Amino acid sequence: MTPAAQDHPQRVVLGGMWQICATAPGRFTSPTQLDALAPGEWLTSPHVGTAAALMRDAGRWSLDGPARRFDSEDWWYRTRFTPPSLEDSEPFWLGFDGLATVADVWLNGQPVLHSSNMFLSHECEVASQLVPGENQLDIRFHALDTLLAAKRPRPRWRVPMVPQQQLRWHRTTLLGRTPGWSPPAAPVGPVGAIWWERRDPLGGLRPQLHSSVDAEGRGQVRVHGGLGNLADAQIERIELELSRGGELWRLPLTIVDGRFEGTLTLERPALWWPHTHGEPALYDARLIAQRRDAPGPTTHGLRPVGFRRIEADTTDGRFGLKVNGVPVFCRGACWTPLDVVSLTSSHEALHAAVQQARDAGMNMLRVGGTMVYEGDAFFDACDELGMLVWQEFMFANMDYPEQDEAFLDSVRAEVAQQTARWQGRACVAVVCGNSEGEQQAAMWGAPRELWAPALFHTTLREAVEAALPGVPYWPSSAHGGAFPHQANAGTASYYGVGAYLRPLDDARRSALSFATECLAFANMPDERTVARMPGGLGLRVHHPGWKERTPRDLNAGWDFEDVRDHYLASLCKVDPVQLRSVDHERYLALSRVVTGEVMASAFTEWRRPGSRCGGALVWFLRDLWAGAGWGLVDDTGLPKACFYALRRVLQPVAVLITDEGVNGVAVHLVNERAEPLAGELSLRLYGNGDALVEEATLPVAVAARGDASIALAQHLGGFTDVSYAYRFGPPPVTLVHAQLKASDGQVVGEAFHFPAGPMLPVRDDLGLSARYEPERRELLLATTHAAQHVHVQFDEHLPVDNDFHLAPGAARSLALQRTGASTGRPLKGWVWALNARSPVPIVVPT
Structure with a gap:
């Protein structure tokens, strides 16, 4: 959400001075009783925000410090403001962009609002309650824990990710209330601007x-x-x-x-x-x-x-999208708030985050039902940058009390407000009823007739079809097939490769239709992120401080670091427990890249010609706090190795390689651009010792928004067991390098494949070198031997690409972005490859 005044010039945000305090639940029921509080019990803030955000800003609480349960107390807010002089009968409006979760509002001691839905905004005409000079506004946010203790009917199925099942009665976010995957910072208080407004005539047009x-x-x-x-x-x-x-x-x-x-x-x-x-x-x-x-x-x-036509293609039980009549492979990630504590972000920060996803080749972001509704600035960025949005209503997993009229009335008001905000948005591609509601009911053993509640299959559908003509509605993020999470029908949460520890070929065997979420791992962060965690670079992955931030399901005897370790053992042929015990740094280095390898392998299968997959969205674009979270980037936006790995396979023009077993190796070319692609594809095969086994160069032409598959064996002089399927002796090929150049000679895509396994033998010296060119702010890299997962760490700079491969004899110029102001100290940096014994210093001219 964003400050109201930026979108509505007539509005004045109530900044000034706010006071907040926490009290025992029910201790005070009226602002007139607050005089009993001592002045020292109030915290003063120059702006409004959630209790956690204001406590953090004042240095009284932090995600890095002792936990605090914000839902266990009442929170009182107060401020004073002086409105302008009004003409007779002139209306004066007070607005609240969001109040989490149950709140009462008084103006000059008179009640003006009761809100029980975090996702509703409110506008109150209060001219008759104003007094000359200063006016006082008081807000009480009720302790949610006390409200949850009320006796209510039990749900018909349970939701393991939340400890309190009766959250289903309250319209609030699950963020901060799902131990195991979101930080303990439940949003209590204002989650947007509080403002006043004198409207000019056009201001009421709506x-x-x-x-x-x-x-x-x-x-x-x-x-x-x-x-x-x-x-x-x-x-x-x-x-x-x-x-x-x-x-x-x-x-x-x-x-x-x-x-x-x-x-x-x-x-x-x-x-x-x-x-x-x-x-x-x-x-x-x-x-x-x-x-x-x-x-x-x-x-x-x-x-x-924006003018566009979007259609859902459900032919033969699958799910896909067509934009302007063209099938689009939707790929991206699940969006999370940029600041999980305040739930607010600036226009600039939101634009930069969407731009980062766009630069990675993503074309869809999912705002899931476990999160919060994003403000106009998010949709402005998606409209401008060409990013599709899968938008869900804020319902997730639970058995919601749709039979309760008060609950349903609140939902109808929420839906009306949100759909009005989405009207005319070119980026809104799908509106979905909930996150995993049907899947949770099915997995918990609820009868089939309970899997499709009328709230999501009728009520919300009718509201969306009336308010957003031409926007497809889908009842649940996992929906279709004999059971809701069936991978080859409709949409699903796909974790075959991932939490269910299936081999990599399950990405193809599952015949995935569309993954609204997938590929969740405890993705190892960059060294700079680890340095910000409590304990810093000395922190070890088995330490409780590390494990506190490792995502997990509450009722599981494993966490998502165990999932990562499974694939580390399978792909790299190491024992993760032994490795982290004797060589923790090597364990971290391998862990950083292995999840990217898995993700890139899965997306290669889903994007190749012949795949029926309509799209896949990785579970979390961005971490909620510093640690080995689900995010492709950390909580500040710093990319992880998996982000770079995905970026190389998600570009509109891409080169992909698949192992077809006894049928050899296939190279796939994808061109999503509106113009045909003509160029040259070079294929090089290397054996042990990086010796060139064979090479071929061939002209290629790919139609506009088309693709092509090339059997590698067709362009070799004779039979070579490139896929190492026949195993007549040692592998004849250890590296396949495919590089695509456009007609102007520019490299537009490349791919690497390691038939004998993803890790080459470690060498003492690869002939790897790196030199910094300050005038161009570039890094010049060169290598004699193949270099795997080349990682760059350089003071004050971030490379535009990282953790990449270099072919034998290759050279590369790598652009650098400055990450902050110069410290004035001499620059230092290193590059190292996972198949090298030691890092190489970056040569910096003096």
């Missing part, structure tokens, strides 16, 4: 906007809404205006009975595409109103409009 593309390629924008206060202002006309690239389109709107509406048609609009497939074209939109009593028109800015 237009609804829908864009569509018909079968003939015509774009339409329909706008409608109520005039509100403008009905008494004798509006002469209202026009809808679109503009893009210097062109302008205008439509006079019809005004009838205090409402306005109209549909603007563009014959051949520039279409909005996910960035992997084209340009995410947007049109600026605004309303222009002319009052009879005003000298000039008034302009009301709308969000940009």
